[in-house]
Structure formats: structure tokens, C-alpha cells
Amino acid sequence: MKARIILASASPRRRELLDQIGMTYEIWPVHIDESPRCNEAPHDYVRRIAAEKSAACHAQAVHMGLPVLAADTTVVLGGQIMGKPKDKEDAIMMLRRLSGRTHQVYSAVSLRGNEHGEALNVTHVTFRALSEREILAYWATSEPADKAGSYAIQGLGSVFVQSIRGSFSGVVGLPLFETAELLLQQGIQVLHE
Template sequence: MSNSPKQRLILASSSPRRQELIQSLGLPYIIRVSDADETVEEKISPAELVEVLSVRKASTVLEMLEASEKEGIIIGSDTVVVYQDEVLGKPVDEQDSFRMLKALQGSTHQVYSGVACVDAATGKQVVSHRVTHVKMKSMSDAQILRYIATGEPKDKAGSYAIQGIGATIVESIEGDYFTVVGLPLSLLSDLLVNFEIQVL
């Protein structure tokens, strides 16, 4: 299959993890960081939230592109951690990290990841999401503090990264691992079919 401009992916994310994942698909891609406003005033479900923000990130990048660049599929993605109906975003400080990790330890929470694909040329868009259940180990306060001291929780939804040393505090998952990392590749490959892009 030839790599026409139509098949180029435009990842609307500064996340190194998402960049690694998009690279693994073996399709040509470029990075365009989205500076989309991630505040949502109205009360919506976690599923709606990640879909709204994924579309917003992709649409923001679409507006940023020069006319000559408008070829390819823009991919926006957003991830939130949900525990007992509370959406846990990125921690504001180490105290906030401790609060989240203390709440999550020894119990099961949900991770929602949305994916939006927008055709840069036509504006056609598709969006969906996946949810994965994650069970955390029980941890002592000292263990939580040592994990925070690694710096890993700082910019992560729910204050942990399953693909880093945070893997050691996860007991089990039910669902798609890559949903927890932040870009469900199986879902993305399904969405790309709408734009006649076959990963395999």
C-alpha cells in the first residue's frame, strides 16, 4: 500500500507515550501539539468528557494547520481516571497526588480514553472511547510517597503511569492496556477504516 498524503496521521498531542504508540502503527505521521482548552463547564459523563476533549484537541490542530498542510487524519485523544464517580485528572501538586493514590490503593477504578479522527481536508470526524478497569495494590503511605518522589505521577491522570514504574502498583486490569496508557490502538485502527486507512 503506497503512503499517499491521505494516509498521513497528524497526532494532536505532546505526550511521548502517545507518540511512541502512533509510531508503532508503521504509518507516516507528524506531531502537531494541541493547546486546546481542557475545561468543561457542564456536568457530563466520563465517556462524553473524553470524547468532547478528543474532538476539541483534533479540531484545535485543524485550525492551526496552514492550507498547504491540510492533508491527512488528525488524531486527538484524552484520558481520565474515574474512581467512585469522581474524575481524577492530572494532580495540581504532590499533596493532590497523594490524595488520589491513597484513594485508589487497594481498589478498582476505571480509565476512559477517547479517540477522535478528523480529516484535515474535509473536516469529516469520527469519535469513540474505551474503558478499562484497573485494580491497584494496597500500599503504605511510605510506598505512595516514594512513588511520588520518582516524579512520574506529576503530569498523569490519576497520578500514575502504568507503562512506567507505576506498573509495580497495579495488581490487574480488565480491558485494553493501551486505554490506560492513553491511546487505545485497537479502537484507533477501527476508526481509521472510516478514512480508508488500513493498519493491517
């Protein structure tokens, strides 16, 4: 089946989500500096990163004539961006901070084709209280090592989630409602005959 979009990401989770809605795509990951700017608000940060990813990919793949989809997701606690952990100590510190509290997961989507469309999803996730033993055992699984906020809601980290208010797929890495809306604006229907 012929690709309908280019995915500017190597994330297996984003691929799984696009597969879930039957979207065909080419994978074209890009590498940009994802460092937050000084005093950059979380919603501005994720929107900027998603837009920069789609712009970089679109510039490289313009000859393919396909819309480019990019996304960025970050965990935010008390207004502070919690990226991927640098090491074990950083991951443990993040999980301790998330324990027993509600945090937000910001997911921005950027789609470049005939025009540029953007969307933002904010989901509230509440963790139950975590024991030190659980945190250390979770680190030992290696799952938190490359995840924003040091957890994967679609994996073993799901046992920490007491409640979620918003988009599950947004927490995983690609809010599907917003993505489908952006695709529709570019004339790409997810559900078609």
C-alpha cells in the same frame, strides 16, 4: 517516509503507541481548556476534549490535507474525574484513594479527515493496597506529577496494578484497537503490503 496523519498531541506515550503500529505522523500539539464542565459525565468529558483537540488542530492544519488524530484519557473513581495532580499533596491524595480499589480509565479518540470519527474505550484497573511509604517513594520518582490519576501504568506505577480488564494501550493514552478502526474508516490501513 511521508506522514499519513497529524497527531494533535505532544504526548511521548501517544507517539510511542503510533510508532508501535508503524504509523507515520506529523506532531502538531494544540492547547485547549481541558477543565471539566459542571456535572459533566466522564465519557462526555473525554469525548468532548478529544473532539475539541482534533477540531482545533484540523482548523490550523487543514492546508496539509492529512487526517488529524487526537485523544484524551482520564482516570475515574466513583464517577469522579481524577485529572493530573496539582501538586504533591494532590498526587498523594489520589494514590491513597486508588489504593486497594478498582477505577476506570476513559480514553476517547477523535479522527478528522473527510469525516469525523470518534471512539471511546473504558478499562477497569484494580490497584493493590499501597503503603504510605510506597506512595511517598513513588512521588519522589517524579513519574506521577503529570499523569492522570497520578500514575503511569507503562512505568513504575505498573507495580501497583493488580489487574486490568480492557485496553492496556487505552490506559497508556491511545486505545490502539479503536484507533486502527477509525483509521480504516478513513481509508488508512495500519497493516498493509
